[in-house]
Amino acid sequence: MKQSVTVEAGGARMPETTTPHHFVAGIGAGPANLSLAALAGRHLPERVVLFDRQSGPSWHSGMLGADARLQNSWIKDLVSLVDPCNRLSFLNYLVTTGRIFAFLNAQFTAVPRVEYARYLAWAAGELGTVHYGVDVVEVDFTDRFVVRGRNGAVATADHLVLGLGTRPRVPECFRSGTGLIEGAVLAEHLDAHLNRSEAPPAGQVIVVGGGQTGAEAVQCLIRRGYRDIRWLGRRHWFAPLDDSPPANDFYRPTYQKFFYQLPDEVRRSYLAEQAYTSDGISLDTLQEIYRANYEAFLRDGRAPVMLLPGRDVVRAGSTGGGLGLWCERGSGGRERHTAGLVVIATGREPAPMPLSAALHELVETDNAGEPLIEQDYSVRWKHSTAHKLFLQNRGRFTHGLADPNLSLLSVRSAMIVNSLADREAYTIRDEQVYTMWA
Ligand SMILES: Cc1cc2nc3c(=O)[nH]c(=O)nc-3n(C[C@H](O)[C@H](O)[C@H](O)COP(=O)(O)OP(=O)(O)OC[C@H]3O[C@@H](n4cnc5c(N)ncnc54)[C@H](O)[C@@H]3O)c2cc1C
Known part of the structure; x- marks a missing residue:
């Protein structure tokens, strides 16, 4: 819908301009906001419009190598846990693209990530409301949210x-x-x-980071023929992902509800204890690395991967032979490693929020300066009764480890739709919980 609105920037009034106005605008078109747009459907007055800085659909495109697999079930797609009849389900994607039989016959235990990336691109195309190539540099608030790209306002919205x-x-x-x-x-x-x-695969390569991304970098180097790979991790072992039933209890709506009402310090200690249910390495990936080492040793008398856990890199700098890394060992002492190539796989952090200084001032924050997130994922801020601002994938410390993952994506989106619609558009059912958390 096009409307004539007056846009203000940091208090200074800009000339009247014609900017599309939406009921809900979303910044980012990754799985989180695609899920929201897919579930919003008939429950909101208008379709949800998304803006993404990427030039087209793309999901972690540099990390889709052979054997890169989803760490969760494909049933946990954009919609199915709350709305299995939604046309944007993974199953419908497979049927409408004609691949369902081939997919089933390939008998995957885990879906290739490249397939999931294709599914997301298909869903974005079906939605038809994603604007690519828009780098949102600022979100401001006048009497509505104002979304600005590099060339000025691209949209205004009641809710964001x-x-x-x-x-x-x-x-x-x-x-x-x-x-x-x-x-x-x-x-x-x-x-x-x-x-x-x-250059042919030669010389030493160091991979820094003991999580799934580090492990996949090691796999990539092995496949490309590198035979002198040092894998450094800060933890004292390369910990596998805990995918057991008790671990998966943490990825249920019932547990999220319980977790949210815990005192802050209890939540933080639980998060530390639960880390390997989310940040561990897939068993398949570890097995492949160990098998590659074993077989290469049989053939050549030398294993390609040296595992070096309990190393904290504290300094890096160029040496005669390449890039030198000075490490503090968890077991005591220091050591130095040098390589021609160092691969950085040291985790991820939330992307910066493009809120204007004026809007940021209106947001309630915690001691770390992070916005306070309500149970429905809305932010506590001055005009929240009339204009809601939601944060997806930023509630690890409030909603638990499921938040940064794909597991409860559709449940979170359903809660946001319910909040925007101001009614229970989606009923979230999680029966037969056998664990008494308190
Ligand atoms: C390699 C990899 C594999 C993963 N595999 C799994 C898995 O198997 N299972 C699982 O549960 N979790 C997995 N995760 C974790 C998590 O589920 C994914 O990171 C997931 O993509 C998060 O979805 P999202 O929509 O929150 O963020 P993203 O997918 O990162 O999407 C955010 C989007 O916002 C856009 N954007 C950001 N800032 C702006 C801006 N200012 N203006 C415009 N656009 C902007 C970005 O371009 C991006 O497209 C994986 C993570 C990685 C890195």
Whole structure:
């Protein structure tokens, strides 16, 4: 809907302009906001419009290598846990693209991530409300939200949902200006980097980071023929993902409700204890690395991967032989490793929120400066009764470990739709819980 509105920037009134106005605008078109747009459907007065800085549909495109698999069931798609008849289900995607029989016959135990990325692109196309190539640099508030891209206002909205996702966390010692020090590459750029490089796989490569991304970087190097890979991790072991039934209890709506009402310090200690249910490495990935080592040792008398857990990289700098990493060992003492190439896989952090300073002032924050998130994922802020501002994938400390994952994506979206519609548009049922949490 096009409307003539007056847009103000930080108090200074700009000339009247014609900017599309929406009931709900979403920034980011990753799985979180795609799920919301898919579920909003007939329950809201208008379709949800999304803006994303990427030039087209793309989901962690640098991390879709062979054997990259989803860590959760495909039933936990954009919609099915709350609305299995929704046309944007993964099952409907497989049927309408004609791949259902081939997919079933391939007998995957876990869906290839490249298939999930295709599903998301299909869903975005079906929705038809995603605007790509819009880097939102500021969100302001006048009597409505004003969304600004690099060339000015792109939309105004009554309500806003930020689904900005995460970006790689890079330790200070690997940074140089706005980029990385020479010889270092982000795990998500490793494949492209190796494709560009004309050199045969030779010399030592170090992978820093003991999570799934680090493990997949190691797998990628093994497949490309590297035979001298050092894998450093800060934890004292390369911990597998706990996918057991008690671990998966944490990824149920009932547990989220329980978790939300716990005191802050209890939530934080539980999160630390539950870390491996989310941040551990898939068993398949670990098995593949150990098997590659075993077989290479049988053939060549030498294993390609040296596992170095309990190492904290505290300094990095160029040495005669390449990039040197100084590590503090958890077991005591220091050591140095040097390699021609260092792959950074040191976790992710929330993407920056493009709220204007004036809007940020109106938002209630915690001690760490993070917005306070209500149980329905809305932010506590000055005009929240008339204009809701929601945060997706930013509630790890309030809603638990399911929040940054795909597991309860559709449940979170359903709760946001209910809040926007101001009624129980979706009923979230989670019966037969056998664990008494309190
Ligand atoms: C390699 C990888 C694999 C993963 N695999 C799994 C898995 O198997 N199972 C699981 O449960 N979880 C997984 N996760 C974790 C998580 O589920 C995903 O990161 C998921 O993509 C999060 O969805 P999202 O929509 O919140 O964020 P994202 O997918 O990151 O999407 C955010 C979008 O917002 C856009 N954006 C950000 N800021 C702006 C801005 N200012 N203006 C315009 N656009 C903006 C970005 O371009 C991006 O497209 C994985 C994470 C990674 C990194």
